[in-house]
Amino acid sequence: MSHTPSTSTQATVIEKVVDFVDERVGLKLLAAKMLNEPVPGGSRWAYVFGSVLLFIFIMQAVTGVLLMFYYVPTADHAYASTQYILHDIDYGWFLLSYHFWGSTAMVVCVFAHMSQVFLWGAYKKPRELIWLVGLALFGIVMGFGFTGYLLPWDQRAYWATTVGVEILDKTPLLGDFMARFLKGGATPGQMTLSRFFVIHVMVLPAALMGLAGLHLFLFRSAGPAGPFRDTPEELKAKTDYFFPRQIWKDIVGMAAVFACICALAFWEPVVLLEEATPDPGDYHPEPEWYFLFLFQLLRLKMFSGEFGQLLGAMVLPGAFMALLAALPFIDRDPERNIFKRPIALIGWVVVMAAILIFTISAIINREFLD
Amino acid sequence: MSNERESMSPTQLGLGILWPAFWTGLPIKLAFVLLFLSLGMVHFETRIGLAFLMLLTSPVTVFALPTIVLGLESHIGEGAGIALLFLLSIPIDIWALGVVGRTFFLERLRREPQDGLGLTLWWKCAVVGAVFLPILWVTVSATTQAAISGVHSMFEMDFLKFVPVAERISIELTLWGTVAVGVLLLLLVIGLSLVGRVIRGTVESAPHTTESYQGLITRWDLMRVPADQGLMLTALTGGAVVLSLLFWSSLPVFTPHPHDCCKKPDVKAAPAFKPLDTLNKDEKMLAQLAVQVEALEKQKAEAEAENDKGKGKAGKDAVKAPAATAPAPPAAKKP
Numbered sequence: 001m002s003h004t005p006s007t008s009t010q011a012t013v014i015e016k017v018v019d020f021v022d023e024r025v026g027l028k029l030l031a032a033k034m035l036n037e038p039v040p041g042g043s044r045w046a047y048v049f050g051s052v053l054l055f056i057f058i059m060q061a062v063t064g065v066l067l068m069f070y071y072v073p074t075a076d077h078a079y080a081s082t083q084y085i086l087h088d089i090d091y092g093w094f095l096l097s098y099h100f101w102g103s104t105a106m107v108v109c110v111f112a113h114m115s116q117v118f119l120w121g122a123y124k125k126p127r128e129l130i131w132l133v134g135l136a137l138f139g140i141v142m143g144f145g146f147t148g149y150l151l152p153w154d155q156r157a158y159w160a161t162t163v164g165v166e167i168l169d170k171t172p173l174l175g176d177f178m179a180r181f182l183k184g185g186a187t188p189g190q191m192t193l194s195r196f197f198v199i200h201v202m203v204l205p206a207a208l209m210g211l212a213g214l215h216l217f218l219f220r221s222a223g224p225a226g227p228f229r230d231t232p233e234e235l236k237a238k239t240d241y242f243f244p245r246q247i248w249k250d251i252v253g254m255a256a257v258f259a260c261i262c263a264l265a266f267w268e269p270v271v272l273l274e275e276a277t278p279d280p281g282d283y284h285p286e287p288e289w290y291f292l293f294l295f296q297l298l299r300l301k302m303f304s305g306e307f308g309q310l311l312g313a314m315v316l317p318g319a320f321m322a323l324l325a326a327l328p329f330i331d332r333d334p335e336r337n338i339f340k341r342p343i344a345l346i347g348w349v350v351v352m353a354a355i356l357i358f359t360i361s362a363i364i365n366r367e368f369l370d
Numbered sequence: 371m372s373n374e375r376e377s378m379s380p381t382q383l384g385l386g387i388l389w390p391a392f393w394t395g396l397p398i399k400l401a402f403v404l405l406f407l408s409l410g411m412v413h414f415e416t417r418i419g420l421a422f423l424m425l426l427t428s429p430v431t432v433f434a435l436p437t438i439v440l441g442l443e444s445h446i447g448e449g450a451g452i453a454l455l456f457l458l459s460i461p462i463d464i465w466a467l468g469v470v471g472r473t474f475f476l477e478r479l480r481r482e483p484q485d486g487l488g489l490t491l492w493w494k495c496a497v498v499g500a501v502f503l504p505i506l507w508v509t510v511s512a513t514t515q516a517a518i519s520g521v522h523s524m525f526e527m528d529f530l531k532f533v534p535v536a537e538r539i540s541i542e543l544t545l546w547g548t549v550a551v552g553v554l555l556l557l558l559v560i561g562l563s564l565v566g567r568v569i570r571g572t573v574e575s576a577p578h579t580t581e582s583y584q585g586l587i588t589r590w591d592l593m594r595v596p597a598d599q600g601l602m603l604t605a606l607t608g609g610a611v612v613l614s615l616l617f618w619s620s621l622p623v624f625t626p627h628p629h630d631c632c633k634k635p636d637v638k639a640a641p642a643f644k645p646l647d648t649l650n651k652d653e654k655m656l657a658q659l660a661v662q663v664e665a666l667e668k669q670k671a672e673a674e675a676e677n678d679k680g681k682g683k684a685g686k687d688a689v690k691a692p693a694a695t696a697p698a699p700p701a702a703k704k705p
Binding site: 091245246267357 | 393396397400401403404407408524534535536537539540543547581583584587594617621622623624625626627
């Protein structure tokens with residue numbers, strides 16, 4: 001007598017597909033490894049920034065591809081095609097505004113993520129490489145902002161790029177070459193637009209994907225640092241797997257950031273200025289908001305003149321980035337509690353306050369220029 | 371550790387409850403904010419940042435906001451969405467304070483949370499906010515104004531007039547900003563301490579728990595896991611789908627904020643083109659025109675015939691009476 005298995009034991013189509021893939025690539029083991037990563041001290045809201053950054057990047061890629069369906073990267077048509085996206089394409093205004101505010105959110109989240117790692121002391125041994133790769137990713141995010149800003153080809157874009165390239169030009173030895181390479185001529189024009197476009201949509205995304213993968217691999221190898229204050233007993237009691245609680249927090253973080261970007265797109269949608277011309281007219285050139293502090297710094301008397309400009313535009317930021325890169329090798333104390341690292345705490349407060357003060361000063365400075 | 375729990379300051383207590391409650395409720399409120407924005411129900415004015423923050427950081431602002439708006443004639447924006455968000459914040463905050471309060475009581479205070487903890491914490495926080503936030507608002511505004519004018523007048527002095535504009539802006543900002551932020555932080559600490567003092571009674575009335583730390587962690591952890599996870603997941607997914615559909619259906623197709631340079635003219639849509647109807651109409655019109663042309667030709671021919679008759683008669687009459695006063699027809703005129 002033949003035995004017929006009950007329907008409950010029969011594999012569904014999805015299960016069969018999963019089994020098929022699992023047999024060939026070890027999907028279940030991979031998923032288990034990804035999801036069952038222990039999080040020392042349990043899930044926390046402070047850990048969501050990495051996942052949120054990944055989410056923002058994916059959304060930037062999606063909106064960027066949709067914008068590329070209509071955008072024409074030529075000096076003759078870039079401005080008109082951007083206006084066309086803004087005013088004639090269905091939901092084009094929202095896509096472009098989301099892409100614009102998404103780049104701002106990315107910079108804010110990078111700052112938040114770096115601050116969290118710094119304050120938690122998570123850059124210390126054995127996580128030095130994660131910190132270094134993270135710094136490179138920070139540079140790439142800044143590069144995205146810089147190259148993307150030119151693409152609408154309005155006065156703001158043209159002059160922000162002109163100012164940025166002039167600052168780059170002050171770099172000793174390589175500055176002249178880099179400025180000429182980016183501009184492709186004496187003044188920004190078609191070559192500049194083509195190069196910025198290719199860097200923005202080809203070079204930087206590839207670099208970011210590669211480095212983000214390396215960042216995640218290194219993070220998984222070293223494991224999460226966990227909180228700096230709990231006792232070993234508390235840490236052990238609260239340690240949890242990555243799934244489901246941390247994933248839930250990450251999803252909530254992503255939803256909150258998505259809502260914030262959408263709200264900003266509604267509140268302040270992208271509006272272009274006049275089409276780019278080599279004559280600034282009444283427009284006072286200035287870079288994007290996250291470079292404003294540096295721009296205002298260069299207005300100070302102490303940074304005037306050839307040497308002063310070099311000092312303010314290159315030496316100071318370069319020294320600061322070098323200090324950040326060397327941080328895990330200078331700060332070898334295993335103590336991670338930020339309240340027991342007064343120099344680190346004061347340093348972070350001073351840097352953040354300086355960035356804030358100079359950024360707001362640059363905004364106030366506009367009144368004097370007008 | 372036990373001493374640390376017993377000696378927790380009112381400020382720590384207030385911060386320990388309000389900070390996570392804010393983050394717990396925020397994502398849900400943001401979803402509604404987004405929906406109201408896409409529906410065009412919220413129009414923020416100049417004080418957007420402050421209003422937005424105040425709305426989102428309730429429960430302490432839930433009664434304070436109307437007080438500030440009415441009492442100080444402050445303007446925060448227009449639209450039914452703000453009022454609706456304000457009302458929606460109440461149940462969300464009660465829920466968030468309940469979740470956070472129970473966790474905080476078990477994990478940090480090692481006490482058994484009472485029933486209805488969320489509601490108790492909510493009304494206490496709301497009452498403190500209603501009294502304290504307007505005071506904070508007035509004090510910080512007045513201090514900031516005084517600091518700005520003080521610093522301005524300081525830099526108007528002769529011996530400071532040499533300071534370049536860029537330096538002056540940054541120094542002024544640092545000086546008045548430090549005063550304003552200092553006062554704001556001080557008052558925030560006092561406010562948190564007040565909240566802590568008000569909810570301390572609720573804490574002290576809660577009995578101590580004798581369970582091990584591991585047991586407590588497991589309990590508060592399980593409190594956050596729904597009994598029916600499948601139902602929870604389905605409900606959340608359904609909610610997300612409904613919100614997404616509402617969002618996309620209400621999202622304006624074209625920018626709701628057109629720039630002055632690019633305002634679209636009011637153009638009426640052209641009627642749809644129907645080839646058969648147009649052909650029939652044209653045929654009818656052609657037939658009508660053909661009839662009209664035929665009629666005109668007939669009329670013309672008749673008129674010419676009349677003229678010819680008239681000419682013949684006139685020729686006979688002219689022979690008879692050459693001094694007639696009637697004007698000659700044009701055809702009779704010769705250059």
